[in-house]
Amino acid sequence: MIEIDGSEGEGGGQMLRSALSLSMCTGQPVRVVNIRAKRSRPGLMRQHLACVLAARDVCDAEVTGAEPGSREVGFVPGAVRGGEYHFAIGTAGSCMLLLQTVLPPLLLAREPSRLLLAGGTHNPLAPPFPFIERAFLPLLERMGARVEAKLHRHGFFPAGGGQVEVEVWPAAAGADGRPALLPFDLTERGEPREAWGEALVAAVPRHVAERELAVLATAFGWREAQLRIPPLRANEGPGNAVVASFSCGQVCEVFAAFGEKAVTAETVARRVVNEARGWLESGAAVGPHLADQLLLPLALAVVHSGRATRFTCSSVTEHLRSNAAVIARFLPIDCRIEAQGAAQLVSLLPG
Known part of the structure; x- marks a missing residue:
């Protein structure tokens, strides 16, 4: 079982979400300890618990430690299943972060999915719906995936109450007949x-x-x-x-x-x-937050294809470095970061 220490790196909820997503994608069990150790209120908050429970439902996982305040979660995934799911945060916590957790494995499922999400859609410290719709999902489409998201109701912090519908079609089949994402380079933003x-x-x-x-x-x-x-x-x-x-x-x-x-x-x-x-x-292609979002699906694409990929970003956040460290625990990936003028070049190479 892979063990992730949540006190390392940025020490927040992103390490938990990435670990859950990669566990589902690869079928490898994981235990995350010291969850959100660097936050003022460590352990699982309501929105993080919702991500654990959503991941459990998507792949019928065996889960331990799934309770409010827990600082350790064990997760043994089963097979990822497409289908219709309704996930509610129960607070103004970001349902976009919940989507971030379950979307990569659903792109690799054999069946399409329809998600009904309730919670925050426009939150500080989380990607808001316009970012997901306009910036992130079109790049997933370039990887061979198709995802359509509709905002039915805005959910602002602290009131919440947002409603989002997301339809997910699996990526095209790879050489082994299973859905696989395709890598691409993104070093220029274009005109x-x-x-x-x-x-x-x-x-x-x-x-x-x-x-x-x-x-x-x-x-x-x-x-x-x-x-x-x-x-x-x-x-x-x-x-x-x-x-x-x-x-x-x-x-x-x-x-x-x-x-x-x-x-x-x-x-x-x-x-x-x-x-x-x-x-x-x-002059970089993407900003710091889009770089964070791109890293995990691109890493999956590199592993599936055996081809390296790279992108430029305006700055590298601690989130990205922590994400890269978690990814390296699950996938044979070498993530290299180097300055390129005023930008940063991030390269993902198969290990």
């Missing part, structure tokens, strides 16, 4: 195509959105047609999010920040501006 900003407000005054969009317009020189305030139902809030999207020839990048009490609209918008500028000025 700019379209860029736009959105300010979401639910049960929050409209002038907050207008002030946020004014900051984006000034920073990026955007015209009025590039600034949007999508209509939301009042009972979806309270909540506020600022989202900036940049569509290029090879990739679409999405950056977001979220309103908080006692934080001005301008400050929230400047967080988006600063992160987007870091990516724009680096």
